[in-house]
Amino acid sequence: xxxxxxxxxxxxxxxxxxxxxxxxxxxxxxxxxxxxxxxxxxxxxxxxxxxxxxxxxxxxxxxxxxxxxxxxxxxxxxxxxxxxxxxxxxxxxxxxxxxxxxxxxxxxxxxxxxxxxxxxxxxxxxxxxxxxxxxxxxxxxxxxxxxxxxxxxxxxxxxxxxxxxxxxxxxxxxxxxxxxxxxxxxxxxxxxxxxxxxxxxxxxxxxxxxxxxxxxxxxxxxxxxxxxxxxxxxxxxxxxxxxxxxxxxxxxxxxxxxxxxxxxxxxxxxxxxxxxxxxxxxxxxxxxxxxxxxxxxxxxxxxxxxxxxxxxxxxxxxxxxxxxxxxxxxxxxxxxxxxxx
Ligand SMILES: NC(=O)c1ccc[n+]([C@@H]2O[C@H](COP(=O)([O-])OP(=O)(O)OC[C@H]3O[C@@H](n4cnc5c(N)ncnc54)[C@H](OP(=O)(O)O)[C@@H]3O)[C@@H](O)[C@H]2O)c1
Numbered sequence: 444x445x446x447x448x449x450x451x452x453x454x455x456x457x458x459x460x461x462x463x464x465x466x467x468x469x470x471x472x473x474x475x476x477x478x479x480x481x482x483x484x485x486x487x488x489x490x491x492x493x494x495x496x497x498x499x500x501x502x503x504x505x506x507x508x509x510x511x512x513x514x515x516x517x518x519x520x521x522x523x524x525x526x527x528x529x530x531x532x533x534x535x536x537x538x539x540x541x542x543x544x545x546x547x548x549x550x551x552x553x554x555x556x557x558x559x560x561x562x563x564x565x566x567x568x569x570x571x572x573x574x575x576x577x578x579x580x581x582x583x584x585x586x587x588x589x590x591x592x593x594x595x596x597x598x599x600x601x602x603x604x605x606x607x608x609x610x611x612x613x614x615x616x617x618x619x620x621x622x623x624x625x626x627x628x629x630x631x632x633x634x635x636x637x638x639x640x641x642x643x644x645x646x647x648x649x650x651x652x653x654x655x656x657x658x659x660x661x662x663x664x665x666x667x668x669x670x671x672x673x674x675x676x677x678x679x680x681x682x683x684x685x686x687x688x689x690x691x692x693x694x695x696x697x698x699x700x701x702x703x704x705x706x707x708x709x710x711x712x713x714x715x716x717x718x719x720x721x722x723x724x725x726x727x728x729x730x731x732x733x734x735x736x737x738x739x740x741x742x743x744x745x746x747x748x749x750x751x752x753x754x755x756x757x758x759x760x761x762x763x764x765x766x767x768x769x770x771x772x773x774x775x776x777x778x779x780x781x782x783x784x
Pocket of ligand 1: 492493494576577580601602605606624625626627670691696722724767770771773774775776
């Protein structure tokens with residue numbers, strides 16, 4: 444075991460695009476901790492990057508408290524138990540937890556985000572990727588919140604991302620006509636050729652408004668929005684009567700210092716009898732087992748495919764977070780810190 448622990452601490456709160464300059468890399472001695480009953484010493488193997496992490500850096504109330512200046516950045520990940528005072532989690536066990544941006548940590552079973560053992564045979568990539576929180580977000584947001592019916596038109600923004608690509612494929616499995624919005628020819632080709640979406644719109648090179656008019660003459664029944672801002676405003680113009688808009692995320696303004704103006708066409712919500720609903724995936728965790736069983740079936744049958752973007756190197760952690768907001772990531776953004784022992 445190493446005798447040092449590296450951590451990335453929050454140095455200052457970003458006011459625009461988050462980047463390496465907002466964090467400080469520190470190295471400290473790793474004393475042999477006295478583990479209390481039930482605690483485990485964890486070595487970080489793989490980190491997950493999520494757009495919501497930008498919100499944890501702002502000093503505002505949210506569903507999780509802000510990360511404090513001088514604290515290690517909060518981040519979900521997969522770790523390996525390297526010392527244990529917990530018979531449920533013996534040495535060698537791979538666990539999922541709030542690993543944070545650090546090489547070693549103490550896992551406490553009494554903490555809200557206590558370490559949970561990975562299912563036998565599940566790799567860190569799969570646990571954080573297609574069998575992780577983004578797929579559950581896609582499942583509950585689409586099926587529980589919007590309740591799409593076969594034959595309906597489903598529009599998905601951020602469609603080539605971890606969440607959006609699973610939303611789009613579930614909608615396809617349910618017999619919907621699926622249109623994905625993504626940035627760049629490679630992401631759009633993957634969605635059309637490999638994920639088998641009906642149509643794709645490259646918002647970086649095409650005019651979203653005219654493409655939606657062309658592709659959805661009867662209007663959009665379900666809009667699953669990961670992006671917000673102008674994308675939401677434009678999509679609103681194309682909603683069919685009694686359409687549902689699922690607000691999953693608004694990544695286009697996560698790095699803005701001041702909130703952008705709201706959509707100027709909300710009157711359409713009234714005249715077209717629309718329903719707009721936000722949701723937080725964690726609220727559905729009681730049903731996660733059932734959802735994961737169905738998702739696993741689709742993955743094993745090849746009906747849902749996925750992509751992982753695995754960066755490497757502890758020193759590259761802050762730059763990897765930035766990839767989400769520039770669209771550099773191709774699929775679920777992960778970073779490998781170490782191999783299991
Ligand atoms: N409600 C919940 O419980 C919940 C849970 C998890 C995630 N989410 C939300 O789901 C969304 C997707 O998260 P994810 O983890 O799956 O990330 P992701 O989609 O894999 O990665 C983020 C993608 O967002 C797109 N993007 C970034 N900046 C953009 C901009 N200014 N305009 C348009 N698109 C932009 C980029 O794709 P392009 O290259 O195509 O632009 C980028 O690749 C986020 O909004 C996140 O906050 C919500």
